[in-house]
Amino acid sequence: MAEKILMKGNEAVAEAAIRAGCRLYFAYPITPQSELIEYMSRMLPKVNGTFIQAESEVAAINMVYGAAGAGKRVMTSSSSPGISLKMEGISYIAGANLPAVIINVQRGGPGLGDIQPAQGDYFQATKGGGHGDYRLIVLAPNSVQEFADMAAQAFDLADKYRNPVMILSDGLLGQMMEPVEFRPEKTEAELTELNKQHYSWCMHSNEDEPNHHHHEINSLEIDPKVLEKHVLELEKKYKIIQENEVLHEEYEIDNDTEILCVAYGTSSRIVKSAIDELREEGYKIGMIRPITVWPYPTEEIQKTLNNSKIKKVFVFELNLGQMVEDVRLAVNGKVPVDFMGKVGGIVFTPAEVKAKIKESL
Numbered sequence: 437m438a439e440k441i442l443m444k445g446n447e448a449v450a451e452a453a454i455r456a457g458c459r460l461y462f463a464y465p466i467t468p469q470s471e472l473i474e475y476m477s478r479m480l481p482k483v484n485g486t487f488i489q490a491e492s493e494v495a496a497i498n499m500v501y502g503a504a505g506a507g508k509r510v511m512t513s514s515s516s517p518g519i520s521l522k523m524e525g526i527s528y529i530a531g532a533n534l535p536a537v538i539i540n541v542q543r544g545g546p547g548l549g550d551i552q553p554a555q556g557d558y559f560q561a562t563k564g565g566g567h568g569d570y571r572l573i574v575l576a577p578n579s580v581q582e583f584a585d586m587a588a589q590a591f592d593l594a595d596k597y598r599n600p601v602m603i604l605s606d607g608l609l610g611q612m613m614e615p616v617e618f619r620p621e622k623t624e625a626e627l628t629e630l631n632k633q634h635y636s637w638c639m640h641s642n643e644d645e646p647n648h649h650h651h652e653i654n655s656l657e658i659d660p661k662v663l664e665k666h667v668l669e670l671e672k673k674y675k676i677i678q679e680n681e682v683l684h685e686e687y688e689i690d691n692d693t694e695i696l697c698v699a700y701g702t703s704s705r706i707v708k709s710a711i712d713e714l715r716e717e718g719y720k721i722g723m724i725r726p727i728t729v730w731p732y733p734t735e736e737i738q739k740t741l742n743n744s745k746i747k748k749v750f751v752f753e754l755n756l757g758q759m760v761e762d763v764r765l766a767v768n769g770k771v772p773v774d775f776m777g778k779v780g781g782i783v784f785t786p787a788e789v790k791a792k793i794k795e796s797l
Contacts, residue, residue, distance in 0.1 A: 440615040445580045445605065446471035448616045449539060450479070452587035453511050455621040457630050458537070459485035460510040462499035464492055466518045467551040468607035469541035473513065493518045497525030497538075504534035505653040507636030509591050513539035515607070516557050517548055520565065526600055527566030530670075531655030533635065535594030537587070538572075538602045541610040544781035552781020553607035555701060558758035561604050562730040569667050571674045573601040573681065574730040576700045580614035582727075588619055597677055598635060604729060606754070608702045608783065683727035684736050688715060693744040695721040695793065698737070698763050699752040700729055702783075707752050710789035720745075721793070729759065737766040749773045750793055754783060 443451070450472050453461075461476045473489065480487040490496035496512050503510040514522060519540045529536050542557045544550040559565075561574045573593050577583040583605060590601040622630070635653075657663035687708060689696075699707040704725040714721050724740060726733050740746070748771055751760040760775045767773050776792045778784045 440617050442613055443580065443616050444471055444611060444613050445583045446541065446610040447475045448580050448584040449587050449603070449605075450475040452584035452618060453537070453591070454479055454483060454485070455618055456588035456591045457509045457622040457627050458511045458587075458591065459483065459627075460503045460508050461485070461512065462488045462490050462496040462503070462510070463512050463514060464490050464496050464518060466493075466515045468543055468553075468610050469513050469515045469539070471610070472539065472541070493521035494525065497522035497529075500536050500538075501525055501529050501532070501534070504529060504536045505532070505636065509535075509537075509595075509630060511537040511539070511591075513541065515541045515543045516545050516554070519557065519560065523560070523566040526572070527564075527568055527570055528655045529600050530566075530570035530572065531568065531666075532653050533598045533670075534600070534653070535591075535598050536600045537590045537594055538600060540602060540604055542604065542606040544779065550781045551607065553609070553702065553754065553783060554779065554781055555606060555703065555754040556756075556758070556779065557604065558729065558753070558755065561602050562732070562762075570670065571599070571677070571730060573597070573599060573677060574604050574728065575601065575683075576604045576727060576729045577609060578701050578704045578725065580609065580612060581616050583609055584616050584618065593681065595630070597673060599673065599677070604701065606702055607781070678731040681728060682731045682733050682736065684733040685725040685727060686722070686736075686740070687711065687725065688722035689724070689740060689744065690722070691744055692720050693722045693740075694747050695719060695797070696737075696740065696744075696746045696749045697721065697723040697752065697793075698726070698749060698759070699723065700726045700759060703752050703754055706784060706786055707789055710786040710793070713786065714790060714793065719793075726759070729762075732762050732766075734762070734766040737763065738768075741767065741770055746771055748797065750796070751775045752784065752789060753777050755779060
């Protein structure tokens with residue numbers, strides 16, 4: 437059995453990324469994810485990796501763009517306003533069909549806000565915070581273990597679909613400490629194979645060989661018809677992702693469930709505690725936790741509604757109501773949808789969740 441190590445979420449995901457083959461990391465410090473950048477600065481040189489503290493978030497994401505174009509496993513991280521600065525570059529990376537991993541350890545906003553945990557970046561992550569028609573695959577962990585596991589998962593998904601992947605964490609998960617068991621480290625042979633990406637700017641072959649050529653990598657298409665074809669090809673890829681990569685957790689869901697809660701990330705842990713207490717009091721209540729918030733488990737919510745006696749849905753988020761829109765689309769008016777949110781970096785308690793549910797029934 438693998439050894440478990442007590443680690444902060446920010447450090448655990450950094451260690452997991454290195455073990456998954458990340459050897460290039462570019463970022464700029466911002467609380468509450470600074471431990472992540474500090475960990476990468478210490479550990480990457482030990483595995484012949486490259487760490488650069490860029491002069492800005494804008495510079496960092498463009499370094500990621502270049503490294504992704506060279507066929508390398510590359511990552512950046514930031515927190516809410518820093519991710520906003522990266523959005524143009526993220527759109528470029530998506531438009532260029534390149535893989536990269538971006539970690540957002542969310543904090544309160546808008547503007548500079550504060551350094552406490554929040555979930556106010558859901559729209560930005562799932563609806564396209566940058567310009568144009570593009571999508572990120574967005575993973576939402578709710579434990580330090582899952583945060584770490586998602587590093588390898590994110591790189592694999594990014595490579596599989598040649599698409600940027602975001603891990604949507606928050607300040608609570610980044611700062612908390614929990615035991616973590618890491619996946620096996622990539623071998624040198626596996627890392628060598630990963631660096632032979634067919635899409636990269638150079639085919640890694642001898643220039644004297646007849647099949648040697650360079651690829652042009654950009655997201656610029658002047659001809660409207662060419663751009664239309666390109667965007668429609670991207671859309672085909674996104675539909676394949678929607679068909680194959682939806683992940684969710686069902687908790688205490690059965691045919692007799694009458695109350696359905698929907699929450700993601702650390703909010704879901706608080707809601708789960710409230711559900712445990714409510715079930716002891718006789719309430720027939722369960723939860724669906726989206727693990728991918730894009731693609732969203734719309735069909736899974738619909739199936740749950742069709743296969744149970746659910747009379748009402750409650751959505752809990754650390755914002756003023758963002759994911760609730762996706763829940764309402766899934767529910768499609770079949771039953772009422774109620775919402776509870778907290779902002780400013782304030783986190784609701786199980787007691788507040790229970791009170792909300794009881795007073796609204």
